[in-house]
Amino acid sequence: MRFYSETVDEADRLVTTADGRLEMVRTQELLRRHLPASPARVLDVGGGPGAHARWLVEDGYAVHLVDPVRRHVERAKASGATVELGDARRLTADDGSYDVVLMLGPMYHLPERADRDRALAEARRVLKPGGLLAVAGINRYASLFEHAAYAHLHKKAMRESIGTILVTQVHDGKNAFTRAYFHSGEQLRDEVAAAGFVDVDVFGVEGPAWSLLAAAERNTGQSFRESHLFDSVLTAARMAEPHPELLAASSHLLTVGWRPS
Numbered sequence: 001m002r003f004y005s006e007t008v009d010e011a012d013r014l015v016t017t018a019d020g021r022l023e024m025v026r027t028q029e030l031l032r033r034h035l036p037a038s039p040a041r042v043l044d045v046g047g048g049p050g051a052h053a054r055w056l057v058e059d060g061y062a063v064h065l066v067d068p069v070r071r072h073v074e075r076a077k078a079s080g081a082t083v084e085l086g087d088a089r090r091l092t093a094d095d096g097s098y099d100v101v102l103m104l105g106p107m108y109h110l111p112e113r114a115d116r117d118r119a120l121a122e123a124r125r126v127l128k129p130g131g132l133l134a135v136a137g138i139n140r141y142a143s144l145f146e147h148a149a150y151a152h153l154h155k156k157a158m159r160e161s162i163g164t165i166l167v168t169q170v171h172d173g174k175n176a177f178t179r180a181y182f183h184s185g186e187q188l189r190d191e192v193a194a195a196g197f198v199d200v201d202v203f204g205v206e207g208p209a210w211s212l213l214a215a216a217e218r219n220t221g222q223s224f225r226e227s228h229l230f231d232s233v234l235t236a237a238r239m240a241e242p243h244p245e246l247l248a249a250s251s252h253l254l255t256v257g258w259r260p261s
């Protein structure tokens with residue numbers, strides 16, 4: 001609550017940096033590849049200030065957004081979605097009432113497996129048979145790539161903090177980010193499949209070269225949002241899709257699965 005209410009402005013994240021724009025462009029294209037045709041009912045769980053709700057509404061979907069942070073829910077009203085203050089582990093939606101559930105955030109804010117399982121069980125409950133679930137995770141190795149790109153690894157405290165994430169997959173939340181869980185692609189796929197979803201597939205959102213973009217931007221102070229480097233990194237993300245070994249280099253992972261019909 002403190003992180004999203006006071007420390008960061010989540011509304012800026014996907015527009016101000018090149019790697020943020022990359023996350024948006026790739027999330028959009030991966031979702032559009034799997035979404036049913038509009039109009040359909042989408043529940044955006046952990047939808048934040050509505051970055052994805054906005055374009056989904058523009059695409060013709062009926063979006064309801066749930067988030068526990070009051071500031072996010074207030075901002076999300078401008079997206080055109082209906083909004084609700086709530087928690088992924090206790091959804092108020094009726095059984096079988098949505099065509100699509102998005103969970104692009106809650107899984108990494110729930111470090112305990114039992115909580116993630118509850119959130120996935122709730123997503124399954126509120127989906128119609130045959131409905132689509134799309135779940136994001138942060139990659140286990142993302143902080144290593146990120147802080148190498150930011151040229152932070154000469155700092156002992158930073159090396160120790162990242163070293164702990166690499167081993168335990170949990171960030172303690174004392175610095176920079178909240179207490180958080182970092183998935184491997186295989187784990188995210190297994191958790192979604194264990195919750196009863198079928199045809200589960202996992203994608204690297206930003207692909208293997210996103211940290212080059214972050215490095216160029218942070219080390220030069222220039223914007224790379226519109227650049228040949230951006231286009232190249234985006235192309236690399238698309239080219240990497242058939243190669244599961246490269247999932248480990250992406251910043252976020254996106255998993256899709258369906259409630260059995």
Ligand SMILES: C[S@@+](CC[C@H](N)C(=O)[O-])C[C@H]1O[C@@H](n2cnc3c(N)ncnc32)[C@H](O)[C@@H]1O
Pocket residue numbers: 004010014045046047048049051052066067068069072086087088089103104105106109110
């Ligand atoms: C990084 S933001 C992502 C926002 C948006 N979905 C996006 O992809 O841009 C993570 C979001 O998850 C929300 N969140 C954290 N814990 C949650 C929980 N237990 N249930 C639902 N949402 C949660 C946060 O409030 C925040 O809005």
